[in-house]
Amino acid sequence: MPGPTPGPPHDARPTLEGVAARAGVSRATASRVVNGGAGVRQPLVDRVRKAVEELGYIPNHAARTLVTRRNGAVAVIIDEPEARIFSDPFFSQHIRGISRELAVHDAQLVLLLVEGSGDFERVTRYLAGGHVDGVLAFSLHTDDELPSVIRRFRVPTVYGGRPGRPGAASELAVPYVDCDNRGGAREAVRHLVSLGRRTIAHIAGPRDQTSALDRIDGYTDVLPGQDPALVADGDFTTEGGARAMSQLLERRPGLDAVFAANDLMASGALRVLREQGRRVPQDVALVGFDDLESVAEATDPPLTTVRQDVEGMGRLMVRLLMERLNDGHAAADSMIIPTELIRRASA
Numbered sequence: 001m002p003g004p005t006p007g008p009p010h011d012a013r014p015t016l017e018g019v020a021a022r023a024g025v026s027r028a029t030a031s032r033v034v035n036g037g038a039g040v041r042q043p044l045v046d047r048v049r050k051a052v053e054e055l056g057y058i059p060n061h062a063a064r065t066l067v068t069r070r071n072g073a074v075a076v077i078i079d080e081p082e083a084r085i086f087s088d089p090f091f092s093q094h095i096r097g098i099s100r101e102l103a104v105h106d107a108q109l110v111l112l113l114v115e116g117s118g119d120f121e122r123v124t125r126y127l128a129g130g131h132v133d134g135v136l137a138f139s140l141h142t143d144d145e146l147p148s149v150i151r152r153f154r155v156p157t158v159y160g161g162r163p164g165r166p167g168a169a170s171e172l173a174v175p176y177v178d179c180d181n182r183g184g185a186r187e188a189v190r191h192l193v194s195l196g197r198r199t200i201a202h203i204a205g206p207r208d209q210t211s212a213l214d215r216i217d218g219y220t221d222v223l224p225g226q227d228p229a230l231v232a233d234g235d236f237t238t239e240g241g242a243r244a245m246s247q248l249l250e251r252r253p254g255l256d257a258v259f260a261a262n263d264l265m266a267s268g269a270l271r272v273l274r275e276q277g278r279r280v281p282q283d284v285a286l287v288g289f290d291d292l293e294s295v296a297e298a299t300d301p302p303l304t305t306v307r308q309d310v311e312g313m314g315r316l317m318v319r320l321l322m323e324r325l326n327d328g329h330a331a332a333d334s335m336i337i338p339t340e341l342i343r344r345a346s347a
Helices: 016-023 027-034 042-055 061-068 089-104 118-128 146-153 169-173 181-194 210-222 238-251 263-275 310-326
Strands: 073-078 108-113 134-138 157-160 176-179 200-204 231-233 257-260 285-290 304-307 335-337 340-342
Touching (some): 027 042, 073 089, 134 146, 134 310, 176 181, 176 310, 181 210, 181 257, 181 304, 181 340, 238 263
Parallel strands (some): 157 176, 176 335
8 A cells, every 4th residue: 555645855945836835825926925026915915924934935036036127236336445445444334334224125235346447347247237236336536437337237326425526417417425525624624723723734635536625625615725735635544644744744844733534544644743742632633534433532632523424324325226226217316414523632
């Protein structure tokens, strides 16, 4: 006498058919629920989701893509050298905000680094392959090829930082999230003036980035006609700030205040001031920009700085992108986030 028909192996992977049977619905209905399709009544959705949880079913990514026309992935493109990205806390805070918000939307972060012109071909091929639903791009430079690549493939995109000077064509067409760089710089310099400082220098960021240009404008708004020798160019790194500080002291040894365009350059400036016997803030008051959690409070003395919500800006970039993905006709609204002067012991 034949024995009972053997069932599936104990460790067999749950199937969509099994989910449908457990929920008491058709396979097509189970597929729509599991893969994010629309048009299923809520009681059936609840039953299918319960069956998925009970069986431990893992949805098939390819099937989900066919139903939703989404990959569930977003590219984060940063146009900076790899060494800087992994050493500068600005990028880690920004990416953390992006990653946390993408998780809320059940989307995967794909990090693409663009260190030189040779990397654009690789990025172009990847975007052309349709592997991601959208792009978040930041740390752009004025000679970047990236915006033209993105426009060519019509990938929904949100930029971190304004991609061009006011009125530029690139700014008009693409949404971005930025802080009030110019207003924050004005507040920093006004604070130094209020302390009675009269020879106020500026360590500027790279002039091919709009954030640096806006902070220079904020400095000159408060100090029009200032001596050009009181402005030295840095590169948003600690060593760049140190070099600029050395140049400023050589040119104008009597300076009594410095506004640095970011916290890392301010920390480099602080090191040089100490090496040259200048007390901060007694001899030279110092203000930075960013309020990076691992820099501003760790300096000695702790750094007075302009705070921008770096992590929050990353989250806002994701939200703007998701609005565009969910509504292809959504307006390309940009967001400018206010800044705040955080007073500590350096000024």
